Amino acid sequence: MKNYTSDKIRNVVLLGGTRSGKTTLAETILFEGKVIDRRGSVEAKTTVSDNTEVEQIYQRSIYSTPFYAEFMDHKFNFIDAPGADDYIGGVISAFKVCDAGVMLVNAQQGVEVGTEIHGRYAEQYKMPIAIGVNQLDAEKANWDATVDSLHQAFGKKPVVLQYPVNPGLAFDSFIDVTTMKMYKFKDENGTREELAIPAGEQAKAEEMHAALVEMAAEADEELMEKFFDAGDLTPEEMHKGLNIGFASGEIYPVFCLSAKKDIGVKRLMEFLIEVAPAPKEDPKGPTSLFVYKTAVEPHLGDVSYFKVVSGKIAEGQDVVNVDNGSKERITALFAVAGKKKEKVTELVAGDMGCTVKLKAVKSDQTLNQPGYDKAVEPIVFPQAKYxxxxxxxDEKDEEKLGEALNRLAAEDPTIRVEYSKELKQTIINCQGEQHINVLKWRINNDYKxxxxxxxxxxxxxxxxxxxxNSTYRHKKQSGGAGQFGEVTLLIEPIVEGVETTGKFKIDGKEQVMNIKSKEEFELPWGGKWEFYNCVVGGAIDASFMPAIKKGITQKMEEGPLTGSYARDIRVFVYDGKMHPVDSKEIAFIIAGRNAFKEAFKMAGPKILEPIYMVEIMVPGDCMGDVMSDIQNRRGLIEGMNSEKGFQILRARVPLAELYRYSTTLSSLTSGRASFTMDFLEYQQxxxxxxxxxxxxxVEEDKDE
Ligand SMILES: Nc1nc2c(ncn2[C@@H]2O[C@H](COP(=O)(O)OP(=O)(O)O)[C@@H](O)[C@H]2O)c(=O)[nH]1
Ligand SMILES: [Mg+2]
Structure with a gap:
């Protein structure tokens, strides 16, 4: 492969819901770009993009797959993003490195939740988007309904550049209202004839052309003025308007496609070369690479996929991992088309590729030439929802399992593994049941x-x-030295914003705390506790205070009710007794712990549970079912509004009721909903x- 300059590169992410045809389109682009000379199919498990064993078994894209195509003297770097919400991590990292997106919509379905989710991310990341209405060759393809659904979802942004003459099984022609030509396809290999628009379509084509010109004019003030004066724009001016509107995310040009039959694909690629922005990275700057994906691949080992974000990189060059200082040598450089790796000698700013056998590099890290330490801002991934x-x-495998989980989490930043000391469990946080089943498959198969x-x-x-309040005396006489310690303490809830008065009524008697010292501790598990030494007259020697605190802390770590962490408690130690010989640290640890525990049990103890804010995007017709399910989960509905054809439901739901929620939601809505959850607060x-x-x-009684 020859070396390309930045202006001849286009980086494009393929978006759209599952089964809209992204992987099939990737195959056709690879064919048009002469990377492959025969197209595979998803059904035959022979596509370039779904090339891992697990993707072939599940028959769907799980990982984002980069692939290049050389076309009209340009180099495309595409990333085929997985459509299911479970694998959103791959989509977000693709957004980080691509300059434009092609969103596929299945003409048999119109806009789906997957389209909507990717559309939201595109807006958030200000990614210019072209829309491909795909599968126009399918019997149930419905162009008008699909375009309507696009307008419902994205307002006036979608602008039709083409429309099909004969959608459905006979689909072979579409009219392009930018070039004002009809394209007719003779075979399934993209061979096209350019024809004049038939008389019967002329009026419709002209009307759409006029609408397009107006949209293009609206993208730029100068063009708008010209349009008002002349009532039209030249083709160059129209292109300029489209360029501006596309780049700013105000215009989503809409194309006709059959990825399977190679109809419209070439025209889309031409458009991307004409209109999609070239990468903006500076080829003259210091060398800097951003690693957006890592994988372990057969025969290659560790593969690091990167974008050159500044300068250029050549084979044999040394770089440093800015995050951990690891010195790395780039021994080989490749352009990537799925499994196929094509050797190149150099990649310039804006280009993408991969290298192998780096020592200590994870995704989301920056590799720079020595002495240059600017890191690319890391990607922010969504919160876990499963x-x-x-x-x-087999218990013997626990250690091996820990290592496998660490490696898999390093590959996929949307998998977070934690060993919870509190729960005594290894917890996997991820994006859904499919996501975790793929993880299980990998652990079974790759790590045995x-x-x-x-x-x-x-x-x-x-x-x-x-x-x-409570008094506890610990006394032990066994053979030799004895143990003696007595602690009297009082506890009070800490309420945000309310100071203690230090005055209490106990058994009808006013008790004023003589506060000698106060300590405040933030608790690692949230909330806090305060310790007040109020002992008068030397009833307990100050040297025993740390032991009492230690005893209380032990009980806070294993609360008296259920063994969970305790929080938000003020403790006043105000009396006690010592023994001249038998008082020692251990005696006061035990006395402090038990005095705290007994007072706790009398202080109206309550269990708190974590509450999450759940936001669900639901198609209107499923709203009733989703809402009553949320209510059955002790959920409190906070609000509802409709947005772009979907209902958004916000509810406060206890975490205890959210186990496998994504699975239930999916079955309630046939997979058409999606949701996010964020920790909100603890509540009784x-x-x-x-x-x-x-x-x-069942409490294990460890006391004494
Ligand atoms: N009829 C028809 N089927 C298509 C077309 N594109 C994709 N498909 C089929 O739709 C299904 C999903 O395609 P795939 O490329 O895996 O979609 P992805 O999930 O978006 O990657 C497969 O069965 C494809 O063969 C098309 O243009 N026409
Ligand atoms: Mg796919």
């Missing part, structure tokens, strides 16, 4: 470990609602739930 606990079926998933425990918290559980949790908890 949690599961995992363990090896059998695993099972369990319901993840809920990180409950415990707190108190009233004031209570209802009384019946508290009773259940108390019964389920």
């Amino acid at each position: 949690r599961a606990a995992v363990k090896a079926v 470990i059998n695993i099972e998933f369990l319901a993840p425990k809920i990180p409950y918290r415990e707190t108190i609602t009233k004031v209570a 559980v209802p009384a019946d739930v508290q009773d259940k949790l108390l019964k389920a908890y």
Whole structure:
């Protein structure tokens, strides 16, 4: 392959819902770009894009797949993004490195949730988008309904540049209202005739051309003036308007496609060369590479996929990983088409490629020439919305499993693995049930470990609602030296913004705390606690205070109700007793712990549970089912509004009720909904739930 300059490069992400035809389009582009001379199919598991074993088994794209195509003296770098929401990580990293997108819409379905989700991300990342209405050769293809749904979803942004003459099984022609020609296809290999627009279509084509010119004029003030004066634009002016509108994300040009029959693909590629922006990266700057994807591939080992974000990179060059200082040598450079790697000697700013066998490089890291330390801002990935606990079926594999999970999480930043000391579980946080099943497949097959998933425990918290006090005497006489310590303390709930008065009524008697010192501790699990030393007259020596604090802390880490962390409690130690010989640290640890525990139980103790804000995007006709399901999950509906043909439901839902929610939502809506969840706050559980949790908890009595 020859070396391309930045202006001859186009970086394009393929978007759209599952089964809209992205992988099939990728195959046709590779064919048009002469990378392959025979097209494979998704059904025969022979596509370039779905080339991993797990993708072939599931018959769908799971990973983003980069591929190049050389066309009209230009080099395209495409990324075939997976459509399912579970694999959104690959889409977001593609957004980071691409300069434009092609969104496919299945003409048999119109806009789907997947289209909508990708559309939202495109808006968020200000990605210029062209829309390909695909599968126009299918019997049930419906052009008008699809265009209507596009306007419903994206307002006036979609602008039709082409329309099909005969959608459905006979589809072979479309009219292009930019060039004002009809394109007719003779075979399934993209061979096209350019014809004059037939008389019967002339009026419609002219009307659409006029609408297009007006949209193009609206993109730019100068053009608008010309348009008002002359009532028309020259073809060059129209192109300029389209360029501006496309680049600013105000115009989504709409194309006709049959990816399968290679109809319209060439025209789309021509358009991308004419209108899509060339990369803006500076070829004269210092060398800097951004790694957007890593994978372990057969025969190659670790492969790092990157974009040159500044300068250029040549074979044999040394770079440094800005994040961890690792020195790396780029021994080989490749242009990528799925599994196929084509050797190149150099890549310039804006180009993409891959290299192999780097030592310490993960996705989302920057590799620079030595001495240059500017890092690319890391990608922000969405919050996890599926949690599961995992363990090896054979306990002996636990350590191996930990390593496998670490490697897989390094490949996919939307997988987060944590060992929770609190829950005593290894928890996987990811994007959905499909996502975690693929992970399981990889662990079974690539690492030969059998695993099972369990319901993840809920990180409950415990707190108190009233004031209570308690005295505990620890006394032990066994043979030699004895143990003696007595602690009297009082506890009070910490309420945000309310200071303590230090005055309490206990058994009808006013008790004023003589505060000698106050300490405040932020708790690593949220909330805080405060410790007040109020001992008068030397009842307990100051040297025993750390031991008492230690005892209380132990009980806060394993709350008296269910063993969960406690929070938001103020402790006043105000009396006690010592023994001249037997008082020692351990005695006061035990006395402090038990005094705290007993007071806690009398202080109106409550279990708190994590509440999440759940935002669900639902097609209108499924709203009733989704809403009553949320109510069954103790959800509180906060709001509802409609947006671009979908309903958005916002609800506060306890985490305990959200296990496998994505799966339920998917079956309630035939996969047409999507949702996000974000931690909001801790709240008291209802009384019946508290009773259940108390019964389920059998305390291990470790005291004394
Ligand atoms: N009739 C027809 N089928 C298509 C076309 N493009 C894709 N398909 C089929 O639609 C299904 C999904 O295609 P695929 O490329 O995997 O979609 P992706 O999930 O968006 O990557 C497959 O069965 C394809 O053969 C097309 O242009 N016409
Ligand atoms: Mg695909």
